Amino acid sequence: MSENKMNIQPTDFTFDKESEKQIALVLAKYPKARKASAVIPLLYIVQDQMKRLTKSAWIPKIAMSVIAKRLEIAPIRVFEIATFYTMFNLEPIGQYHLQVCGTTPCWLRGSDDIVAACKKATGIKEYGETSKDGLFTLSEVECLGACANAPILQVDRDYYEDMDGQKTIELIEALKRGEKLTPGSAINRKSSEPVSQKQSLPENLRTK
Amino acid sequence: MVKVIVDGIPVDVPNGSSVLQACEKAGKEIPRFCYHEKLSVAGNCRMCMVEVVGSRKPLVSSCTQPVMNGIEIRTDSEMVRAARRSTIELLLINHPLDCPICDQGGECDLQDQTLGYGRDCSRFRDKKRAVTDKYLGPLVRTVMTRCIQCTRCVRFMNEIAGTAELGGIYRGTNLEITPYLEQAIYSELSGNLIDVCPVGALTAKPTAFRFRSWELKNTDSIDVVDALGTNITLQVRGSEVLRILPRRNDDVNEFWLSDKGRFSLDGLKRRRLDRPWIRQNGKLVESNWDDALQFVVDKLKSSKKERIGAIAGNLCDVESMFALKNLINKLGSDNLDCRQDSAYYDTSYRGHYVFNSTLNGIDEADALLIIGSFPRQESPVLNARIRKRWLSLTEQFPIAFIGEFLDNLTYKVDNLGDDPTLIHDLLQNKLLFNETLNNAKKPMIILGHGALIRNDAKIIFEKTLALAQKIGAISDDWNGFNILHHAASRVGGLDIEFYPKNKSLDTISMLEKGNIDLLWLLDADEIDLTQLSADCFVIYQGHHGDRSAERADIILPGATYTEKSGTYVNTEGRIQRSFRAVFPPGDAKEDWQIISLIAQSMNIELPYTNIYELRGCLAKTYPVFKSMGVDKNKMCSSIKNSEKNIKKQPLRSIISDYFLTNSISRASLTMQECSKARHANLTTKAAE
Numbered sequence: 022m023s024e025n026k027m028n029i030q031p032t033d034f035t036f037d038k039e040s041e042k043q044i045a046l047v048l049a050k051y052p053k054a055r056k057a058s059a060v061i062p063l064l065y066i067v068q069d070q071m072k073r074l075t076k077s078a079w080i081p082k083i084a085m086s087v088i089a090k091r092l093e094i095a096p097i098r099v100f101e102i103a104t105f106y107t108m109f110n111l112e113p114i115g116q117y118h119l120q121v122c123g124t125t126p127c128w129l130r131g132s133d134d135i136v137a138a139c140k141k142a143t144g145i146k147e148y149g150e151t152s153k154d155g156l157f158t159l160s161e162v163e164c165l166g167a168c169a170n171a172p173i174l175q176v177d178r179d180y181y182e183d184m185d186g187q188k189t190i191e192l193i194e195a196l197k198r199g200e201k202l203t204p205g206s207a208i209n210r211k212s213s214e215p216v217s218q219k220q221s222l223p224e225n226l227r228t229k
Numbered sequence: 230m231v232k233v234i235v236d237g238i239p240v241d242v243p244n245g246s247s248v249l250q251a252c253e254k255a256g257k258e259i260p261r262f263c264y265h266e267k268l269s270v271a272g273n274c275r276m277c278m279v280e281v282v283g284s285r286k287p288l289v290s291s292c293t294q295p296v297m298n299g300i301e302i303r304t305d306s307e308m309v310r311a312a313r314r315s316t317i318e319l320l321l322i323n324h325p326l327d328c329p330i331c332d333q334g335g336e337c338d339l340q341d342q343t344l345g346y347g348r349d350c351s352r353f354r355d356k357k358r359a360v361t362d363k364y365l366g367p368l369v370r371t372v373m374t375r376c377i378q379c380t381r382c383v384r385f386m387n388e389i390a391g392t393a394e395l396g397g398i399y400r401g402t403n404l405e406i407t408p409y410l411e412q413a414i415y416s417e418l419s420g421n422l423i424d425v426c427p428v429g430a431l432t433a434k435p436t437a438f439r440f441r442s443w444e445l446k447n448t449d450s451i452d453v454v455d456a457l458g459t460n461i462t463l464q465v466r467g468s469e470v471l472r473i474l475p476r477r478n479d480d481v482n483e484f485w486l487s488d489k490g491r492f493s494l495d496g497l498k499r500r501r502l503d504r505p506w507i508r509q510n511g512k513l514v515e516s517n518w519d520d521a522l523q524f525v526v527d528k529l530k531s532s533k534k535e536r537i538g539a540i541a542g543n544l545c546d547v548e549s550m551f552a553l554k555n556l557i558n559k560l561g562s563d564n565l566d567c568r569q570d571s572a573y574y575d576t577s578y579r580g581h582y583v584f585n586s587t588l589n590g591i592d593e594a595d596a597l598l599i600i601g602s603f604p605r606q607e608s609p610v611l612n613a614r615i616r617k618r619w620l621s622l623t624e625q626f627p628i629a630f631i632g633e634f635l636d637n638l639t640y641k642v643d644n645l646g647d648d649p650t651l652i653h654d655l656l657q658n659k660l661l662f663n664e665t666l667n668n669a670k671k672p673m674i675i676l677g678h679g680a681l682i683r684n685d686a687k688i689i690f691e692k693t694l695a696l697a698q699k700i701g702a703i704s705d706d707w708n709g710f711n712i713l714h715h716a717a718s719r720v721g722g723l724d725i726e727f728y729p730k731n732k733s734l735d736t737i738s739m740l741e742k743g744n745i746d747l748l749w750l751l752d753a754d755e756i757d758l759t760q761l762s763a764d765c766f767v768i769y770q771g772h773h774g775d776r777s778a779e780r781a782d783i784i785l786p787g788a789t790y791t792e793k794s795g796t797y798v799n800t801e802g803r804i805q806r807s808f809r810a811v812f813p814p815g816d817a818k819e820d821w822q823i824i825s826l827i828a829q830s831m832n833i834e835l836p837y838t839n840i841y842e843l844r845g846c847l848a849k850t851y852p853v854f855k856s857m858g859v860d861k862n863k864m865c866s867s868i869k870n871s872e873k874n875i876k877k878q879p880l881r882s883i884i885s886d887y888f889l890t891n892s893i894s895r896a897s898l899t900m901q902e903c904s905k906a907r908h909a910n911l912t913t914k915a916a917e
Contacts, residue, residue: 095393097409104398 029113034084040070044091056092060102063088064109078118078177079110107162114158115151117196119143120175123161126168131185135174136161138189156197169213170206179204183216234301242296249277249291257304260313260342262320262427263379264292267484268388274320274379276342278312279304288312310346317347320377323358323402324428331375333429335442339377360405366413367902368492369422370434378404381425389485390416391616391639406430412913413906417609417887420491424474424484433472435492435899440471448810449476451797452490453544453790454891456714457588457608458799459486463791463810470494470791470810480589480859481803487609488903489887489894496897500774502786503815513784518816518826524783526830528766532747534561538739541567541727542752542771543716544891546795546807547854548840549787549820550718550727551847553751556824559833563733564745567722569755570883571736572678573686574712574723579853580862581694582723583802585708586673587859591618594709596669597628598662599642600652600693601880602677603635606887607715608800616640627669629662632679633882636911647879649680652692656699656870666700673709674702679880681712691871703864710864714800715883715890721798725851750777751820752787754892770823772813773892786817789893793819794840796847796854803859 036044047062064080067088072078080103089096103109110118121127121136139145139159143152151158165173170182174189181192181204188207195202210216230241233248235255242251247270252259262274272293279291282301288308303309320339328334360373378397383406386395392415394408408414414422422431445464452459452473460476473494475486505521506513516524529537539557541550545567554565568574575581586594591614604612619626619640630642631651643662645651654660658667666672674697680689694710702709714720722728729735739745742762750756752771758780761767769781772789792813796806813819818826821843828835837843848854888904889895 095396095409097393097396100407100409101396101398105400 031081031083034067034081034087036066036087037070037074039073040066043069057094057098060088060092060094060099061106063092064099064103068109072177075113076116077113079113082111107160113151116156117158118175118177119157119159119193120162120165121159122163122165122167122171122173122175124164124168126164127172130171132172134186135172135184135189138186139174139193142190142193154197157193167213170210176204182206183208183210231296231298233296233299236302236304246296247292248279248281248289248294248296248300248302251296252279252291252302252304259291259304260346261292262338262342262377263381265381265384265425268381268384268425271380271384274377275316276313276320276346278309278316280306280308313346314348317343318352321347321351322353322355323374324377325357325374327372327375327429330438331372331429332370332432332437333375333426337429338427358402363407364411364413365408365422365431366419366906367899368419368434368488369414370432370437372430372432373405375428376406376430377428378406379427380406381427382406382422382431385422385425386414386416388620389421389613389617390418391613392416392637410913413903413910415907415910415914417488417605418485418613420488421475421485433492435495436472440466445471446810448808450791450807450810451717451795451799451805452486453717453797454489454493454894455487455608455610456717456719456800457482457487457610458717458797458801458803458805459490459610460805461486461490465810468811468814470497480587481799482610483614485610485613489890489900492899492903493894493897495899496773496893496895497789497791498814499898500896501814501817502772502774502778502784503813503817504786505816506781506784508782513781521783521785522826522830525768525785525827528747528768528783529560529827529831532766535564536744536746537562537749538564538734538745538747539566539749539751540569540736540739540753540756541565541718541722542569542750542754542892543718544790544893545718545722545752545820546790546793546797547718547721547725547847548795548843549751549793549824550722551725551850552821552824552835552843553749554725554727555835556828556833557749559828559835563730564739565727565729565733566736566739567718567727568736569716569753570678570682572681572719573690574681574728575687575690575694576723576726576728578863578865579724579802580708580710580864581690582712583720583862584675584711584713584800585802585862585864586711587801587803588614590671590707590709591615591673592621593707594618594669594671594673595622595626596665596672597626598655598666598672598674599628599630599632600674600676601632601649601680601689602675602713603632603638603679603882603884604675604677604713605638606635606882606884607677607713611713611800612639627662627665629665632677632880635882647881648877649683649685649689649875649880650877652689652696652875656692656696669700671707671709672697672700672702673711675711675713677713678715678883682883683876683878683880685873685876688871688873688875691868692875694865694868695870698868708861708864712800717797717799720800720802721796724798724802724853725847750781752892753777770820771892772817773896775892775895785823786813786815787820787823788813788817792817793821796844801859802853802862804854804857806857 043066047059051058067084068078085099086096089099143157145159148161174181174184183206233251238255240255259277261277263271272290277291280287280303362371383395387393444466448463450463452461459482460478462474462476464472505516507516616639628642630644633647697710747766749768754775754777767781769778770785772787791810794809888900894900
């Protein structure tokens with residue numbers, strides 16, 4: 022958390038009804054004495070609530086205190102976890118979080134083009150920036166675990182697979198219009214099957 | 230027991246020991262940063278690597294590796310040396326080269342171990358990382374760039390201090406140690422962070438840049454800010470105590486020292502009384518010893534013997550109290566009191582006014598009842614010991630609390646409220662906690678001064694003792710009846726019978742109008758002198774121009790605990806001795822000498838001329854002082870349960886401000902600052 026952005030921190034935070042419903046579900050999964058385990062789900066719930074209410078998915082520091090109180094742990098323990106995982110945003114971000122995978126398989130399959138397209142379509146210059154219209158924040162992330170469908174562009178929680186520069190621009194333009202494209206493979210492949218012909222477990226072998 | 234061979238030396242270690250412990254038992258030095266004997270094992274510095282011969286993965290971190298029967302360990306093979314070299318090199322990547330301006334220089338683990346195990350020069354050519362410093366309050370200074378992320382401080386706060394305020398945020402190379410809030414650490418043990426930090430990331434703020442560790446001369450001493458008798462080392466350069474460090478004593482304080490004991494030291498130099506003062510025409514005027522002694526002698530001679538009284542303060546050593554008692558007795562008076570707070574004690578048996586379980590006993594107890602005491606403020610190190618027991622039983626150490634609950638005690642208690650009549654209910658088996666107490670094999674009761682300074686203290690005491698007997702807290706091999714003292718001099722004073730007998734006057738009656746013509750205050754500052762009649766002559770013998778010195782008619786400058794060798798008896802009844810580190814300032818003298826001088830001037834013969842003879846006489850009169858240490862104390866086997874009832878008046882804590890409880894800490898600027906910071910802390914807490 023950079024010092025100059027500390028002043029954007031809200032002074033209070035309370036869970037709304039929707040969040041409370043989710044929290045009840047989460048806490049039911051853990052024994053009472055071990056409810057501290059629910060800290061990661063609760064952080065997600067905070068982030069989702071912020072997105073619902075402010076269109077920016079992030080976790081204010083005061084919310085960490087609220088979580089700590091709810092789980093009866095020291096606030097610093099929540100803070101440690103929130104800062105450890107890159108999935109939690111500790112500063113306000115744009116309405117859509119563009120997360121480009123830059124790890125080797127995606128990079129070999131052209132993640133650089135996606136980054137360039139993101140920058141071009143949103144006007145963002147560097148990773149971590151938010152576009153001027155407040156709609157997009159661009160981040161580089163580590164392996165998203167979908168290398169077979171590389172390259173990947175993750176928007177909030179949705180994976181857009183088999184992307185290229187052109188499709189990225191189309192996706193961003195659609196988001197600007199307020200439309201949401203279907204997540205998944207952009208070239209209509211079925212799950213992670215080969216693009217051309219099946220190389221393993223062909224039908225004729227299986228039937229034998 | 231498991232047999233292990235370390236560098237060819239066979240050693241037997243208990244099952245479940247770590248390889249590091251086995252190596253230490255064999256006398257081998259294992260370098261380490263993150264491992265600390267009293268903290269949990271983290272295994273993140275990788276410095277304690279040793280080679281396990283024949284293993285598929287021969288290099289193991291010895292602190293985390295449990296021993297196996299028959300394994301052979303090498304602590305100095307080429308492989309081990311190479312591993313240590315690499316570890317040091319990696320740790321130094323982001324460690325700044327500012328040893329010349331670092332307060333830890335000279336006593337830095339990283340510096341020492343780089344010298345011992347590291348490479349001779351750096352191969353690192355890249356940029357080093359820098360970390361912003363954190364604010365941890367007026368006591369601990371941070372230079373976070375120096376941090377090597379051993380997490381000792383985080384574990385200390387979590388485990389020992391019990392106020393989890395520090396944590397490691399971000400990850401990998403960006404890992405930073407930080408407090409959650411940018412405000413003073415809310416703990417009475419925060420000074421120990423400086424000790425556990427192996428590098429210069431956490432150093433003492435009040436004494437920053439004041440000295441180098443190799444300039445200091447060490448003197449063993451005993452802490453007097455509370456009654457625990459924490460073993461300390463006074464570090465001196467020239468005529469100044471520059472640092473106070475805890476001295477390891479596993480029976481008392483382990484490695485720890487309270488913040489007040491550690492950082493009151495600037496109070497040792499401020500507001501000091503360094504020459505005699507005599508009141509003339511309503512104003513105190515500087516004087517000299519000859520005049521002062523003559524003045525005191527004349528006054529003593531002209532006063533009626535039964536109208537002479539003496540009160541001893543909380544910081545006195547046994548020797549000076551003993552000398553004063555002898556003198557006052559020889560003058561023909563028995564108006565003596567070492568209880569400034571007028572607490573009630575049953576002095577018929579020694580076991581009735583000490584902490585019988587001893588501190589080590591806390592580690593065996595299986596249930597605890599605290600009455601009228603808030604140990605976190607009255608004795609922070611003892612509180613940490615209770616927490617240790619609570620943690621070791623994985624939170625199955627039931628603790629009930631009757632008294633004013635100020636704040637987090639750092640362990641979970643069943644807060645029964647501040648009504649002392651709950652003791653009646655406990656005696657009648659009415660409470661849920663009764664079952665716990667009855668089932669416990671080694672139950673403990675701590676009775677504090679919140680209860681003992683009340684008017685009905687005698688009833689509370691007798692009822693509590695009866696309760697202890699009822700629940701089986703007192704048997705041949707276990708004594709769970711404990712008084713927790715707060716004044717360092719109190720048990721010693723009771724041991725030498727520095728209290729009025731028969732019809733002599735106690736503190737309250739001495740301070741009442743017109744009961745007394747001459748009042749001798751030995752370091753007594755926690756008393757209210759406003760009721761004293763104006764013509765009562767007050768001798769103040771002490772070291773600080775604090776509350777009582779204002780009312781004094783003559784001031785005899787004495788020595789603080791750092792300036793005299795003295796005997797102190799802690800709350801357990803443990804007899805310990807401290808040594809003189811520096812001389813008293815100016816004309817001030819050691820307290821027993823002042824008394825002895827006055828006796829000489831009056832031609833009263835005290836049977837000693839030096840401190841050794843005094844101690845001999847003391848041991849002869851009170852045999853408990855024959856040897857150092859702690860013994861089992863006698864208890865009355867059949868205590869009568871008082872007929873009267875305890876008043877339904879809430880119990881109150883005896884401490885209003887932890888940081889300002891005695892004349893030394895009140896004179897200390899550091900302590901005043903701490904008090905302010907604590908106040909700010911509590912205000913924000915209340916706002917939440």
